[in-house]
Amino acid sequence: MTSPARFLIDSDVLITAKNRYYAFAICPGFWESLLHAYDCELLSSIDRVKNELLNGSPDDDLVKWVHDTVPARFFERSSGEDVIDAFKEVMLWVKLHSQFTEAAKANFASGADGWLVAHGIAYGHIIVTNEQPEPYSKKKIKIPDLCTAFSVSFQDSFEMLRNIGIQFHFLPQH
Numbered sequence: 001m002t003s004p005a006r007f008l009i010d011s012d013v014l015i016t017a018k019n020r021y022y023a024f025a026i027c028p029g030f031w032e033s034l035l036h037a038y039d040c041e042l043l044s045s046i047d048r049v050k051n052e053l054l055n056g057s058p059d060d061d062l063v064k065w066v067h068d069t070v071p072a073r074f075f076e077r078s079s080g081e082d083v084i085d086a087f088k089e090v091m092l093w094v095k096l097h098s099q100f101t102e103a104a105k106a107n108f109a110s111g112a113d114g115w116l117v118a119h120g121i122a123y124g125h126i127i128v129t130n131e132q133p134e135p136y137s138k139k140k141i142k143i144p145d146l147c148t149a150f151s152v153s154f155q156d157s158f159e160m161l162r163n164i165g166i167q168f169h170f171l172p173q174h
Contacts, residue, residue: 048112120152
């Protein structure tokens with residue numbers, strides 16, 4: 001059984017948002033909007049992304065947010081048969097593409113990106129990533145290129161915010 005299409009967020013979206021334009025101290029509304037969209041069943045992420053995020057320093061705002069605020073079910077499990085089968089397809093695709101270095105393939109196999117795309121294949125989720133397509137890359141396997149190869153939709157965080165209908169408004173404090 002497939003779940004309804006939703007946005008599935010990559011770790012780079014959250015890390016970049018925290019480090020740059022949506023820092024917790026500057027734009028708490030961004031983080032609140034993600035949780036609201038999750039409550040509305042519009043977005044989530046996966047367990048492998050959660051593991052990447054929790055590798056940060058315990059005093060990091062993003063690590064604290066994931067650990068203390070985000071519901072555990074926000075991160076979909078990658079143990080389902082459909083996801084595992086899709087991941088095998090992704091890994092076969094990677095193996096058969098000799099353009100990638102062995103280091104790129106090994107790095108990819110140990111990360112969350114393949115699992116994220118596998119969820120997209122299995123459940124029709126739209127992958128949200130800041131990565132840009134780079135079909136001739138040798139040193140990194142890019143999420144958009146995998147999505148294209150497997151007909152999985154993808155977009156960046158700004159497109160996702162527009163599509164969900166999230167807007168941020170200034171509220172003067174003084």
